[in-house]
Amino acid sequence: MIRLAALAAMLALAACGGNDDQELVVFAASSLSGVAGKLDPGAEVALGGSKDLAAQIRDGAEAGVFLSASAKPLKELRAKGLVTTPAVFASNRLVIIVPAKNAAQVNHIVDLTRAGVKLVLGAEGVPIGDYARESLELAGLGAALDNVVSLEEDVKGVVSKVALGEADAGIVYATDVAAARDDVLSYPISDYFQPQIRYYAAIVSPGSAAAERYVDKLLGPEGRAALRAAGFIPVS
Amino acid sequence: MDTLELSVDHPLRSFRLSLELQLGRETLALVGPSGAGKSSVLRAIAGLLRLERGKIALGAATWFDSVAGVDLPPERRSVGLVFQEYALFPHLDVRRNVAFGGRERVDELLERFQIAHLAGARPGELSGGERQRVALARALARDPAVLLLDEPLSALDAHTRGVVRGELAELLAELRLPTLLVTHDFEDAAALAERVGVIVDGSILQLGGAAELLAAPADGFVASFTGANLLHGTARPGADGLTEVLLDAGGSAFSTDRAEGRVGLAVYPWEVGLARTEPVDSAVNHLRGEVSSLVMLGNRVRVRVGPLTAEVTAASAERLALAEGEPVVASFKATATRLVPIG
Amino acid sequence: MSRVFPVLLGAALLVAVAFLALPVIAIFLRVPPGDLLAQLGEERSREALLISLKTSLIAHAVILLVGTPAAYLLANRSFRGRRLVVSLLELPLVLPPAVAGLGLFAAFGRSGLLGGELSALGLELPFTQAAVVLAICFVASPFYLRSALTAFESIDPSLPAAARTLGAGPVRVFARVALPLALGGLGAGSTLAFARGLGEFGATIMFAGSLPGRTQTAPLAIYAAFDDDFDVALALGALLVVVSAALLLAVKLVPSWTRSSSASTTLFAPSASR
Numbered sequence: 001m002i003r004l005a006a007l008a009a010m011l012a013l014a015a016c017g018g019n020d021d022q023e024l025v026v027f028a029a030s031s032l033s034g035v036a037g038k039l040d041p042g043a044e045v046a047l048g049g050s051k052d053l054a055a056q057i058r059d060g061a062e063a064g065v066f067l068s069a070s071a072k073p074l075k076e077l078r079a080k081g082l083v084t085t086p087a088v089f090a091s092n093r094l095v096i097i098v099p100a101k102n103a104a105q106v107n108h109i110v111d112l113t114r115a116g117v118k119l120v121l122g123a124e125g126v127p128i129g130d131y132a133r134e135s136l137e138l139a140g141l142g143a144a145l146d147n148v149v150s151l152e153e154d155v156k157g158v159v160s161k162v163a164l165g166e167a168d169a170g171i172v173y174a175t176d177v178a179a180a181r182d183d184v185l186s187y188p189i190s191d192y193f194q195p196q197i198r199y200y201a202a203i204v205s206p207g208s209a210a211a212e213r214y215v216d217k218l219l220g221p222e223g224r225a226a227l228r229a230a231g232f233i234p235v236s
Numbered sequence: 237m238d239t240l241e242l243s244v245d246h247p248l249r250s251f252r253l254s255l256e257l258q259l260g261r262e263t264l265a266l267v268g269p270s271g272a273g274k275s276s277v278l279r280a281i282a283g284l285l286r287l288e289r290g291k292i293a294l295g296a297a298t299w300f301d302s303v304a305g306v307d308l309p310p311e312r313r314s315v316g317l318v319f320q321e322y323a324l325f326p327h328l329d330v331r332r333n334v335a336f337g338g339r340e341r342v343d344e345l346l347e348r349f350q351i352a353h354l355a356g357a358r359p360g361e362l363s364g365g366e367r368q369r370v371a372l373a374r375a376l377a378r379d380p381a382v383l384l385l386d387e388p389l390s391a392l393d394a395h396t397r398g399v400v401r402g403e404l405a406e407l408l409a410e411l412r413l414p415t416l417l418v419t420h421d422f423e424d425a426a427a428l429a430e431r432v433g434v435i436v437d438g439s440i441l442q443l444g445g446a447a448e449l450l451a452a453p454a455d456g457f458v459a460s461f462t463g464a465n466l467l468h469g470t471a472r473p474g475a476d477g478l479t480e481v482l483l484d485a486g487g488s489a490f491s492t493d494r495a496e497g498r499v500g501l502a503v504y505p506w507e508v509g510l511a512r513t514e515p516v517d518s519a520v521n522h523l524r525g526e527v528s529s530l531v532m533l534g535n536r537v538r539v540r541v542g543p544l545t546a547e548v549t550a551a552s553a554e555r556l557a558l559a560e561g562e563p564v565v566a567s568f569k570a571t572a573t574r575l576v577p578i579g
Numbered sequence: 580m581s582r583v584f585p586v587l588l589g590a591a592l593l594v595a596v597a598f599l600a601l602p603v604i605a606i607f608l609r610v611p612p613g614d615l616l617a618q619l620g621e622e623r624s625r626e627a628l629l630i631s632l633k634t635s636l637i638a639h640a641v642i643l644l645v646g647t648p649a650a651y652l653l654a655n656r657s658f659r660g661r662r663l664v665v666s667l668l669e670l671p672l673v674l675p676p677a678v679a680g681l682g683l684f685a686a687f688g689r690s691g692l693l694g695g696e697l698s699a700l701g702l703e704l705p706f707t708q709a710a711v712v713l714a715i716c717f718v719a720s721p722f723y724l725r726s727a728l729t730a731f732e733s734i735d736p737s738l739p740a741a742a743r744t745l746g747a748g749p750v751r752v753f754a755r756v757a758l759p760l761a762l763g764g765l766g767a768g769s770t771l772a773f774a775r776g777l778g779e780f781g782a783t784i785m786f787a788g789s790l791p792g793r794t795q796t797a798p799l800a801i802y803a804a805f806d807d808d809f810d811v812a813l814a815l816g817a818l819l820v821v822v823s824a825a826l827l828l829a830v831k832l833v834p835s836w837t838r839s840s841s842a843s844t845t846l847f848a849p850s851a852s853r
Contacts, residue, residue: 055809151791153802166690283743315744323740327760
């Protein structure tokens, strides 16, 4: 009897929790476009460059959860106490993408240093940009930076420039290739030259039960399955 | 000496412009109602309008020939065109306006037209009469072989008009250039031109001296255009060798002209006398009516009585104590009438 | 009601002015003047401003040199399809900048319509400063063309006609009559076009990309700085406003006779005695 009453009370409490009534807004890095919405169909997902999204949160945007493609965008937010302690939830790999026609004949990271190759990367502070530069450093191919023709604020920008056939090559996440499948070819980058990619999930203060549920799901088996299906590497 | 030869055959909006003219060292005025095609003739001569068919030549120089395929642009034709609204360049002062056509004669022209004191002024600052003089000076700066004037007096107020008309007549006499001027006012034409052509719906109805047009108008249009009263009626032979015209408006009038059938009876306002009673003379037509309007024009008075307009001296009007609504008899001699074709 | 009406008008004006002025004023209130000058010292900002000015000026020169005769021709000739041509020239006005960028790629990109021909000439446009100039030309020219067209169309036709009867050929008519009379409208359109070009973003970032020192114009630099260093973005923005305002002022101070001449170009050559 008492157990029933306790259960009823818990349900009642859960039902009239403050933020639960509002829809959850998830700010997610663009590369997570295939996954972010799956965990909570009712949630509103805003995709964008992690740097851009962090700036919006800093300026007071109403977000419940922030999924960033690297730790850097979270630094300022953490310092200002705008987010709770972030948790790592996934990793990714970098690949080289080239236009389907691959007129410049790029198929290896070394080719990126060849004179005349038009390379597009993410801008400074944008996770994909920082990771790409790290990768090139690891490969000792810093010279490739001389071939950069454009620095994009968002990984989607890199993909589109290559997909249009205007850039000869770009460095993006492996998970981005599927969406542009018809227009690009992708070539793997050796393990030795892969930076440590870490996706972080943080709850934007003040937290809400819906936000906590979302993050729990993300870290749990359902989340891991969804991430794997989209090509990410779940990490805990 | 160069004669301007003009033959035109060109469709305008609702009729065809079709005429031929020869112009020597004289001034010829084209008069007619607005829309008759007068300005189009000037524009064609200047090269601003390309005729469908025709020929324009000054002596041996052919400016336009639709058959031979010649069409000189305006800048290669030696014309001076004075526009109705003068078309002075608002961004240039008077001196630069006049100099636009040619720099050699600027000072001479500014002197001659008495606008030297306005040399630095902008067109916007000038009066109508002053603008007209600048426009003339400018057109002449190019030393044109032909002068074209489009309604030269229309943009002026009544007082300035009279003065300018006199000045312009003097100027034209002095210049002795083939000049074609266009106007809707017969009096202006008569004052300025040696020959007058009445043009209606694209064709010249009559061409001759002003006096000739007044004495023997070719038809109703010309008559009313030269200022005559025109009464419509049906003519038949009458007594005493006169022609009786049964007026549409009622009554009949007699004329010394011979005609039969539908006619217009033309009589000039200054041929119409006014009195309190009917004159006793069978050769005089009379019409009883009320004064419907009185207009003072200097020392003449224009009086409207029924369908007739009469012009009498101010003294006569005073003597008759004419006033609106007063009964009066208007009379005119049979010899003063002209019977002209109408319709 | 008649008492209230003027007050309502005044209120509307106040709201409009406040709304339009506030964001600009706010920028300057947040940036200490010292910071503005310091920003000029920053290489990135200086580079961005220089690229902006250089590309805008080149683009503007092209717009004026090509657009002026084009507008003149359009104003003076009527031909079949004229209205279509005018609409085409105005099209970039209603095109979202990103779409404009795509269009530029489709036309001038490597795999674009003219890609082959351009490559044969050794010209690869995307990601170059030339691409920035092209993007600016594309989005800014309609502003100039429209004003120029209106300015030339509103010239009293009897004036060029008079010029021709005075012996002026078509070139002299254009240079001595049409151009001076249209100058006011041309100047206004030019200012608008330049301002639009200076602030151009969408088509540029698509077609020319964004590379500091080469294609990163001031607006692009502001966008890049926006996320990590808001103050830099703010200072750069303020600098851009100052430069734009200075240019606007310079244009307005062009001798007033150009404007008074177009003001007096009413429908007819003046005839006050009517």
